[in-house]
Amino acid sequence: MATSTYPLATLARTTDPTAMLRRFLALDAVVTAGNGIAYAAASGPLGDFLGVDSGLLLGLGVFLTLFGAGVGYLASRKSPPKAAVQAVVEANAVWALASVVALVAWLSPSTAGAVWIPLQAVTVGGFAALQYAALRALKVRR
Numbered sequence: 001m002a003t004s005t006y007p008l009a010t011l012a013r014t015t016d017p018t019a020m021l022r023r024f025l026a027l028d029a030v031v032t033a034g035n036g037i038a039y040a041a042a043s044g045p046l047g048d049f050l051g052v053d054s055g056l057l058l059g060l061g062v063f064l065t066l067f068g069a070g071v072g073y074l075a076s077r078k079s080p081p082k083a084a085v086q087a088v089v090e091a092n093a094v095w096a097l098a099s100v101v102a103l104v105a106w107l108s109p110s111t112a113g114a115v116w117i118p119l120q121a122v123t124v125g126g127f128a129a130l131q132y133a134a135l136r137a138l139k140v141r142r
Helices: 003-012 019-043 043-050 052-078 082-105 109-142
Strands: none
Touching: 019 043, 019 052, 019 082, 019 109, 043 082, 043 109, 052 082, 082 109
16 A cells, blocks of 8 residues: 555545545535535525525525535445546535635625635535545555
């Protein structure tokens, strides 16, 4: 096993790259779908709290719920297709970057929103990094 996979093995509690990848995808799916359900179900109150338009949150909530379900489907596969996982990694990276750009360029959130938006961007970026590293470990092992 490559030395670079040991930190991932500690995080995933396994040395099997496929199991690592599936666990990181599953964690992403749970967090993303949970966030999406919260945005969709409580777009009004959350919009007020975060200082973000409730219509925007509703749309994001529906998208995130569906995206999370798709990522969950990938996580449930015995061997997730590499191209689909790469698409998830790229989508997560774009989301993280777009969140920061939106915060700087056009959103005017409340203090809670100004904390939440970069926090969720870092979280999603972290999922992208973990999934990418697990995907690379899988390629190294084969």
